[in-house]
Amino acid sequence: MEQLYNNLSLQFELNDFMLRHGTQASFIAKREQLVSLLTNLRDIHGYTHLVMVTCVDWLEDKLFQLTYIVHNHHDQSDIIVKVLIDRDMPEMDSIHHLWEQGRVFQRELHEMFGISFPGSPGQDEPMILEGWQGPPPMRRDFDTKEYCEANYSNRERDSREPEEHMQRKLYPED
Amino acid sequence: MSIALKIVWAFISLGVVTVWGLTLNGIVHKIFARVQGRLGPPVWQPFIDIAKNNAIRTAITHGIMFYLGPVFRIAGGIGTYMFIPVLFGSAYFSNFSMSGDILLVMYFIFFGQLGMALGAGEGGHPYSAIAVSRGLAQMTAFEVPFALSIISLVVQYGTLSITEIVAAQQGSFLNWTLFTNPLAVIAAMIAMLGMNMYNPFSVVIAPQEIPIGPPTEYQASFMGLLATNRGIFAGAKLVLYMNLFFGGATNLPILMLKTFSIYMFSVFIGAAYPRFRTENSIRFFLKYPTILGIISVLLFSL
Amino acid sequence: MIDNEINYDSEPVANAGDNSSNPTTSAYPDWRKDDNTLTNAGLPDEEQEWFCDARPQPARKSWQPIEDFLNWARANSLWILAFGTGCGAIELRPLVTSRYDISRLGMQPRPTPRQANVFMIGGYVSIKTLKRIVRSYEQMQGPKFVVAVCSCAINGGMYWDSYNTVKRIDEYIPVDVYVTGCMPRPEAVLAGFTKLKELIKAGKAEGQNLYAEKFDWYKENQKKVIKDWNMPDYNW
Numbered sequence: 001m002e003q004l005y006n007n008l009s010l011q012f013e014l015n016d017f018m019l020r021h022g023t024q025a026s027f028i029a030k031r032e033q034l035v036s037l038l039t040n041l042r043d044i045h046g047y048t049h050l051v052m053v054t055c056v057d058w059l060e061d062k063l064f065q066l067t068y069i070v071h072n073h074h075d076q077s078d079i080i081v082k083v084l085i086d087r088d089m090p091e092m093d094s095i096h097h098l099w100e101q102g103r104v105f106q107r108e109l110h111e112m113f114g115i116s117f118p119g120s121p122g123q124d125e126p127m128i129l130e131g132w133q134g135p136p137p138m139r140r141d142f143d144t145k146e147y148c149e150a151n152y153s154n155r156e157r158d159s160r161e162p163e164e165h166m167q168r169k170l171y172p173e174d
Numbered sequence: 175m176s177i178a179l180k181i182v183w184a185f186i187s188l189g190v191v192t193v194w195g196l197t198l199n200g201i202v203h204k205i206f207a208r209v210q211g212r213l214g215p216p217v218w219q220p221f222i223d224i225a226k227n228n229a230i231r232t233a234i235t236h237g238i239m240f241y242l243g244p245v246f247r248i249a250g251g252i253g254t255y256m257f258i259p260v261l262f263g264s265a266y267f268s269n270f271s272m273s274g275d276i277l278l279v280m281y282f283i284f285f286g287q288l289g290m291a292l293g294a295g296e297g298g299h300p301y302s303a304i305a306v307s308r309g310l311a312q313m314t315a316f317e318v319p320f321a322l323s324i325i326s327l328v329v330q331y332g333t334l335s336i337t338e339i340v341a342a343q344q345g346s347f348l349n350w351t352l353f354t355n356p357l358a359v360i361a362a363m364i365a366m367l368g369m370n371m372y373n374p375f376s377v378v379i380a381p382q383e384i385p386i387g388p389p390t391e392y393q394a395s396f397m398g399l400l401a402t403n404r405g406i407f408a409g410a411k412l413v414l415y416m417n418l419f420f421g422g423a424t425n426l427p428i429l430m431l432k433t434f435s436i437y438m439f440s441v442f443i444g445a446a447y448p449r450f451r452t453e454n455s456i457r458f459f460l461k462y463p464t465i466l467g468i469i470s471v472l473l474f475s476l
Numbered sequence: 477m478i479d480n481e482i483n484y485d486s487e488p489v490a491n492a493g494d495n496s497s498n499p500t501t502s503a504y505p506d507w508r509k510d511d512n513t514l515t516n517a518g519l520p521d522e523e524q525e526w527f528c529d530a531r532p533q534p535a536r537k538s539w540q541p542i543e544d545f546l547n548w549a550r551a552n553s554l555w556i557l558a559f560g561t562g563c564g565a566i567e568l569r570p571l572v573t574s575r576y577d578i579s580r581l582g583m584q585p586r587p588t589p590r591q592a593n594v595f596m597i598g599g600y601v602s603i604k605t606l607k608r609i610v611r612s613y614e615q616m617q618g619p620k621f622v623v624a625v626c627s628c629a630i631n632g633g634m635y636w637d638s639y640n641t642v643k644r645i646d647e648y649i650p651v652d653v654y655v656t657g658c659m660p661r662p663e664a665v666l667a668g669f670t671k672l673k674e675l676i677k678a679g680k681a682e683g684q685n686l687y688a689e690k691f692d693w694y695k696e697n698q699k700k701v702i703k704d705w706n707m708p709d710y711n712w
Contacts, residue, residue, distance in 0.1 A: 207580075222552050
């Protein structure tokens with residue numbers, strides 16, 4: 001994996017290399033180079049399987065970290081490519097032309113984090129949140145509890161001590 | 175006997191066969207449940223279901239054919255039954271067998287399914303349309319061996335009247351068509367498997383793939399009507415088979431015993447075998463039972 | 477095991493106003509044309525004529541002894557429409573196997589809402605699911621009963637602060653019996669059905685009429701959380 005990383009480093013600007021379990025490498029790539037890096041990984045190095053695309057919200061650093069995981073079926077190794085993008089202008093190049101299923105992940109990220117992937121098919125259609133009008137709910141500055149209390153009514157909770165309650169229910173005369 | 179009295183008796187016998195057919199349905203559910211290691215619903219469950227379905231307070235419709243679908247279905251059931259002599263030699267339980275023959279009965283058997291196909295088609299549910307196309311394809315296939323075995327019977331006895339066919343089988347059980355023309359009986363019994371729509375020919379109602387088959391959109395008293403017809407139609411088919419192939423019956427206990435045994439043939443096979451796909455079942459019907467039917471026709475006509 | 481709290485007698489909750497009785501606003505909300513007609517405003521123009529625009533009316537009961545008999549028949553022939561929204565969907569499968577076998581009680585699962593009597597909601601209800609629930613519930617015919625399984629359906633359960641989960645189903649459709657637990661065992665679900673049978677036999681399970689009577693209240697509640705209403709106002 002180190003050799004692969006060093007080879008890639010000649011072409012791409014990578015840093016923060018980390019190796020876990022011998023088969024799981026992760027590093028941070030530049031935003032502009034991501035699509036060509038993934039194309040390289042897919043076509044030359046045999047990482048043909050896109051496992052997932054997900055996002056981490058670094059609220060304090062004002063960054064979104066997009067995480068692409070690709071898998072090589074020949075040596076069962078994974079590569080985790082991380083990309084940091086600006087949180088205020090969340091926009092990223094789409095990878096749906098590399099992996100058809102990428103558009104589903106991108107649609108979800110657009111819905112849950114508000115990250116836009118220009119050109120990704122159907123990313124404006126609602127996926128899970130039909131008719132959602134609030135801010136993207138998975139961002140960390142979105143207060144779910146507040147939103148929930150404002151929109152959905154609560155049932156009064158009636159909490160009982162199980163032991164006492166069952167005793168009163170089973171042996172009411174005591 | 176005057177015609178008015180005959181009509182009264184025909185409707186009484188219709189009531190009898192409805193009750194008997196629904197009871198048979200209940201018994202069949204019980205048997206299927208026992209085969210699967212369950213207790214199963216009570217035998218009278220079909221009656222409760224009919225009462226409940228007819229008691230439903232709201233119903234929706236999709237148009238005139240949607241109304242007429244179940245009506246055609248039950249008309250097919252009643253029509254089939256009305257032209258079959260139920261008890262041989264009985265003045266009361268012979269329905270209108272003096273005026274109709276076996277061709278009319280065959281027509282009525284398929285009339286109901288065609289009407290149902292039209293009605294279910296108007297329901298607009300895609301699953302209904304799928305099930306209707308499957309059902310009609312399968313029906314066309316099992317009609318071939320059934321018609322061949324009827325032709326063989328007609329050639330054998332030289333008559334189209336069911337009463338005369340039953341009369342020719344009286345005397346000893348060796349006179350039954352089952353023993354005088356076994357190939358035709360085998361072909362017709364296999365066709366009955368398709369008619370009853372238990373496994374392996376249950377793809378029409380296939381509850382696992384397309385929810386419930388043609389009546390997907392039917393509810394409330396439409397369902398009640400269809401469930402009632404299931405009793406009448408099962409009874410009519412069984413009585414017809416008993417008359418044609420198993421020597422008829424001269425009293426009600428014999429009728430119940432014989433129809434029960436004929437039904438069990440289809441039920442045992444249904445409980446033991448998996449399901450055919452549509453194309454498999456069509457190929458099956460057009461292969462072995464059709465060949466048997468053709469041989470039996472040739473045997474009696476040459 | 478069973479939460480026996482049924483909100484038939486309770487008044488509508490305060491935060492959902494009943495517009496029809498409120499003279500200060502316009503006489504009808506925008507989804508009602510007049511007393512008996514709905515606008516179906518959420519539908520596109522070409523679909524308007526596909527759907528009925530009548531408002532549901534409470535059904536009349538028959539003469540009491542006949543009604544008692546019919547209630548007995550209803551209780552003994554419950555056809556279930558299982559709506560597997562969450563983990564509770566798993567609990568119906570054991571019920572039809574040989575171990576629990578609900579068919580001996582005259583129940584059977586039914587694949588289409590048109591023929592079902594009992595609507596079994598298994599688990600949490602998100603907004604997207606709620607649309608389907610309302611649609612399926614309104615497509616069911618006749619006296620129809622709702623059994624809500626799992627604590628999520630009762631008060632949100634572990635989704636008590638979720639942005640997308642409604643916490644009380646009985647604000648959106650009338651619920652007859654709740655079965656508590658996370659997950660309730662199949663025995664508990666069976667006990668819930670037994671309770672439902674008792675309610676039906678006593679003539680207390682009139683959720684359909686309740687829905688028709690308090691239709692405005694239920695509709696307002698539904699419209700409040702379902703922001704993109706692109707279905708008919710009542711799915712006949």
